[in-house]
Amino acid sequence: MKLIKKILRTIKSDRLLLAGCIGICILLFIVVAAPLITEYDAKLFGPDALVAPGDPAHPLGTNHLGQDIWSMLIYGTRTSLMVAVVASFISALLGIIIGGIAGFFGGWADRIISELINVFLMIPTLFLVLLIVAMFGSSILNIMIVIGLTSWPSNAKLMRAQALSLRERTFVKSAQAMGENRRQILMKYIIPNGVFPVVANTTVGMANAILLEASLSFLGLGDPTVISWGQMVYDGKQYLTSAWWIAAFGGVAICLTLLIFYMTGDGLNHVLNPKHGKAGE
Amino acid sequence: MSETVLSIDNLCVTYKNRQKKVYAVKNASFSIEKGDAVGIVGESGSGKSTLAMALLRLLPARTAEVTGKADFLGRDLLTVDDKALADLRWKELSVVFQKAMSSFSPVHRIGEQIEDIYRVHTPNAQKGEAKERAVELLKLVNLGDRVWRLYPHELSGGMLQRVAIAMSLLFNPRLLIMDEATTALDVVTQGQLLNEIKHMEETLDMTRIMITHDMSVVAASCNKVVVMYAGDIVEVGPVKKVLKTPAHPYTQGLLGSFPSLKGETHALRAIPGSIPDLSQQYNECIFAPRCPHATEACRKARPEPVQVGEGWSSRCVLCGGGKA
Amino acid sequence: MTKYVIKRLFSGLITIFLVFVINFILIHIAPGDPVSVMMGKDNNDPELRAALMAKYGLDQPLYVQFYRQLTTTIRGDLGDSYIYSRPVVDMIAEKIGPTLLLVFPSALIALIIGAAMGILSARHEGSVIDVIFSGLTYILNAMPSFWLGLMLIILFATRLNLLPSSGMIDVRAGYTGFRYILDVLRHLALPLGTLVLINIPYYYRIAKSSVLQVTNEEFITTFRATGMSERKIFNKYVFKNAILPVVTVFGITMAFLISGVTLIETVFAWPGTGRLTLTAINQRDYTVLMGMYLVVSVMVALTMIVVDIVYALLDPRIRY
Numbered sequence: 001m002k003l004i005k006k007i008l009r010t011i012k013s014d015r016l017l018l019a020g021c022i023g024i025c026i027l028l029f030i031v032v033a034a035p036l037i038t039e040y041d042a043k044l045f046g047p048d049a050l051v052a053p054g055d056p057a058h059p060l061g062t063n064h065l066g067q068d069i070w071s072m073l074i075y076g077t078r079t080s081l082m083v084a085v086v087a088s089f090i091s092a093l094l095g096i097i098i099g100g101i102a103g104f105f106g107g108w109a110d111r112i113i114s115e116l117i118n119v120f121l122m123i124p125t126l127f128l129v130l131l132i133v134a135m136f137g138s139s140i141l142n143i144m145i146v147i148g149l150t151s152w153p154s155n156a157k158l159m160r161a162q163a164l165s166l167r168e169r170t171f172v173k174s175a176q177a178m179g180e181n182r183r184q185i186l187m188k189y190i191i192p193n194g195v196f197p198v199v200a201n202t203t204v205g206m207a208n209a210i211l212l213e214a215s216l217s218f219l220g221l222g223d224p225t226v227i228s229w230g231q232m233v234y235d236g237k238q239y240l241t242s243a244w245w246i247a248a249f250g251g252v253a254i255c256l257t258l259l260i261f262y263m264t265g266d267g268l269n270h271v272l273n274p275k276h277g278k279a280g281e
Numbered sequence: 282m283s284e285t286v287l288s289i290d291n292l293c294v295t296y297k298n299r300q301k302k303v304y305a306v307k308n309a310s311f312s313i314e315k316g317d318a319v320g321i322v323g324e325s326g327s328g329k330s331t332l333a334m335a336l337l338r339l340l341p342a343r344t345a346e347v348t349g350k351a352d353f354l355g356r357d358l359l360t361v362d363d364k365a366l367a368d369l370r371w372k373e374l375s376v377v378f379q380k381a382m383s384s385f386s387p388v389h390r391i392g393e394q395i396e397d398i399y400r401v402h403t404p405n406a407q408k409g410e411a412k413e414r415a416v417e418l419l420k421l422v423n424l425g426d427r428v429w430r431l432y433p434h435e436l437s438g439g440m441l442q443r444v445a446i447a448m449s450l451l452f453n454p455r456l457l458i459m460d461e462a463t464t465a466l467d468v469v470t471q472g473q474l475l476n477e478i479k480h481m482e483e484t485l486d487m488t489r490i491m492i493t494h495d496m497s498v499v500a501a502s503c504n505k506v507v508v509m510y511a512g513d514i515v516e517v518g519p520v521k522k523v524l525k526t527p528a529h530p531y532t533q534g535l536l537g538s539f540p541s542l543k544g545e546t547h548a549l550r551a552i553p554g555s556i557p558d559l560s561q562q563y564n565e566c567i568f569a570p571r572c573p574h575a576t577e578a579c580r581k582a583r584p585e586p587v588q589v590g591e592g593w594s595s596r597c598v599l600c601g602g603g604k605a
Numbered sequence: 606m607t608k609y610v611i612k613r614l615f616s617g618l619i620t621i622f623l624v625f626v627i628n629f630i631l632i633h634i635a636p637g638d639p640v641s642v643m644m645g646k647d648n649n650d651p652e653l654r655a656a657l658m659a660k661y662g663l664d665q666p667l668y669v670q671f672y673r674q675l676t677t678t679i680r681g682d683l684g685d686s687y688i689y690s691r692p693v694v695d696m697i698a699e700k701i702g703p704t705l706l707l708v709f710p711s712a713l714i715a716l717i718i719g720a721a722m723g724i725l726s727a728r729h730e731g732s733v734i735d736v737i738f739s740g741l742t743y744i745l746n747a748m749p750s751f752w753l754g755l756m757l758i759i760l761f762a763t764r765l766n767l768l769p770s771s772g773m774i775d776v777r778a779g780y781t782g783f784r785y786i787l788d789v790l791r792h793l794a795l796p797l798g799t800l801v802l803i804n805i806p807y808y809y810r811i812a813k814s815s816v817l818q819v820t821n822e823e824f825i826t827t828f829r830a831t832g833m834s835e836r837k838i839f840n841k842y843v844f845k846n847a848i849l850p851v852v853t854v855f856g857i858t859m860a861f862l863i864s865g866v867t868l869i870e871t872v873f874a875w876p877g878t879g880r881l882t883l884t885a886i887n888q889r890d891y892t893v894l895m896g897m898y899l900v901v902s903v904m905v906a907l908t909m910i911v912v913d914i915v916y917a918l919l920d921p922r923i924r925y
Binding site for chain 3: 115127137207215244
């Protein structure tokens with residue numbers, strides 16, 4: 001109870017974090033309550049194609065196949081959040097392990113991994129993801145895994161810095177003196193204590209994953225069996241002059257979701273490094 | 282006949298933000314005569330740097346409120362208008378800050394920075410004039426003219442601090458403020474610099490304020506001392522006398538020993554307790570909670586400065602009878 | 606300085622080598638054997654198969670294959686596109702002009718506008734302008750570039766009918782000379798504008814925070830104490846110190862831009878490498894895709910090297 005109260009107080013102390021958390025709650029609600037707040041199945045090809053927004057039956061209109069745009073937006077949330085969570089989980093896991101090893105063990109391992117991280121941070125992920133998805137098939141599972149496998153370097157960089165400073169701390173030194181082996185120290189002390197910046201970064205990672213999936217869909221590399229916002233924009237491109245709403249609303253949904261994740265991330269960073277708001281001496 | 286260069290009267294600095302106020306400097310009053318070298322000592326957070334920044338008008342107007350008077354050569358530093366202030370700055374009143382490393386722009390050559398500063402007050406200077414003057418001053422602090430072409434990172438901390446001192450003397454200011462100017466240096470360099478400064482003073486007829494937390498710096502280079510504690514000036518007096526027989530218990534503590542009641546002297550590394558919370562206003566002697574001699578009287582009201590000797594006063598009720 | 610440049614060049618080479626290794630690994634772990642990956646789907650010409658086998662030594666041990674591929678790549682041979690039966694290098698070379706025409710101007714314009722906005726915000730922190738700029742860039746930052754492009758088309762091409770929505774020239778008009786340039790500029794407006802808008806937030810953020818940081822540096826206080834005018838302090842001393850992080854961000858942003866431009870070219874049917882990529886995706890023309898990946902990473906590495914050198918020229922602390 002005390003912990004929950006403390007978390008709530010922290011969230012309330014930062015406006016961005018508060019807004020972000022409320023936004024995430026709304027997104028989660030949409031994911032869970034999708035069937036309750038939509039009238040049609042998003043995959044249902046209705047009889048009315050290209051209905052303009054404002055129609056009593058379809059408030060946001062329908063697309064060229066008669067699918068209800070509102071339902072597609074709502075069900076698309078599931079896809080986007082799934083991609084976000086799975087991809088950023090893989091990426092965080094890899095980043096924590098790789099960065100933790102580099103920072104904690106140091107020496108050659110660190111030098112090689114650091115150089116690798118820098119190189120990976122430099123080369124554009126989009127092309128690599130695109131290449132792999134084109135080769136291995138564009139199922140949503142593939143997409144999520146590939147995004148996860150290619151986005152770990154920023155997490156690894158953060159974790160490495162954490163591990164570097166943590167291994168000089170007294171409690172790690174004393175664990176070493178107590179004879180715990182290096183793997184135990186890494187797992188028991190370094191990773192649990194250094195993981196917070198990675199968590200804050202993960203919100204940004206989630207936003208990037210959503211954006212990458214949408215970009216892939218827009219290039220025609222999306223999974224055709226799921227409803228996705230990127231795909232809506234892709235479909236809408238053909239009907240831009242006659243039915244602007246198909247492309248427009250999908251993009252709005254992406255934009256709002258990214259805003260929510262960015263606000264949460266920035267808020268978490270403010271709370272984790274409280275450099276602001278202190279009176280000078 | 283001595284001439285008063287700076288006379289500070291009831292100067293207060295209060296930092297304020299939305300949540301709270303911090304009383305950083307309270308009712309500071311003292312004066313500096315021509316040729317004086319005044320040391321302002323205190324722990325970090327005692328308000329000594331804030332006081333200097335207030336005199337230089339470098340505190341952010343939005344968060345810092347400054348009241349009182351600071352008469353400098355007939356003009357009140359705290360209220361003089363921007364143009365007159367710009368004219369006073371560096372020509373009459375200059376400063377050397379603690380961290381020489383960060384006192385210069387890292388991406389401009391030292392010569393370029395000095396030249397720019399020189400031109401602030403002599404916009405029509407001939408080419409080479411600034412350099413000539415600077416080289417002359419650099420020689421005073423034992424640096425060659427090579428420095429002119431270098432970037433700050435190419436010099437050591439001690440050398441940069443010398444450059445900063447030379448730069449502060451560009452216009453022969455009437456008053457020089459050195460804010461922890463020797464603190465970041467090693468002991469040997471610090472000693473050398475202090476000697477150089479004293480030597481310069483003899484040639485340049487300079488008045489100086491030396492802000493430091495180190496009594497030995499004051500002892501080595503000043504003739505007058507102002508002791509600050511938690512925003513209060515607790516003691517002002519001639520260095521030799523204050524060092525020998527400090528009047529205020531805090532000064533005694535700072536000097537490293539409390540004369541105990543039995544007359545023995547205990548060496549102490551630190552004064553027990555910690556600096557009080559400055560966001561509160563106190564109606565007692567601010568040092569009372571940490572003072573070994575504190576009595577009922579100390580907790581009743583904030584003591585006023587008490588005359589101890591000539592040009593020597595202490596903000597302590599116990600000094601009233603002339604003995605601590 | 607020379608030592609520094611060599612070090613930068615070396616890490617650029619490592620980057621390109623790593624991309625090559627990734628390509629090599631992908632060919633070998635992709636579904637189907639390497640030959641079919643290079644030949645493309647539904648292609649089973651035994652002659653071509655034999656030729657590819659011989660060229661890359663695909664019946665030899667792995668390290669021989671690696672060596673053969675590395676040497677052919679270094680010679681500038683990125684293989685042939687199976688659809689067009691043409692060298693990938695030639696195909697990319699003829700399409701890269703229009704892409705660069707989008708990438709570099711948009712990066713520069715975004716840098717100038719974004720940095721100017723950031724500086725303005727920092728100088729008037731907390732003012733109405735600051736709040737508006739911050740909000741605007743925050744929202745822009747969350748917009749998918751391709752979607753923003755489409756929306757600009759709806760607004761400026763469909764609704765207002767002001768600007769052309771696709772292509773690089775008006776094919777029917779057949780302009781020449783000055784009219785031709787004007788026509789290209791008109792076609793450039795929307796894709797360029799989209800890229801500029803998408804990139805502004807990065808520069809805005811870094812410019813604002815670095816100006817704020819430099820303004821709090823002690824040397825600025827020193828200059829104030831000398832009576833130097835605020836304008837001079839800012840124009841000379843704050844500016845040069847604050848611009849350094851912006852230069853770094855320029856390099857990083859270029860990396861995103863060079864790959865992100867594919868999406869924008871798709872939106873505006875811009876005849877650059879993005880179109881090439883898109884066709885290659887649709888036809889599963891892997892040689893072209895891998896070639897593009899390599900070329901893009903070479904471009905990124907080159908940009909990084911140039912940016913690092915510029916940085917070193919601005920910041921004397923790096924020259925050793």
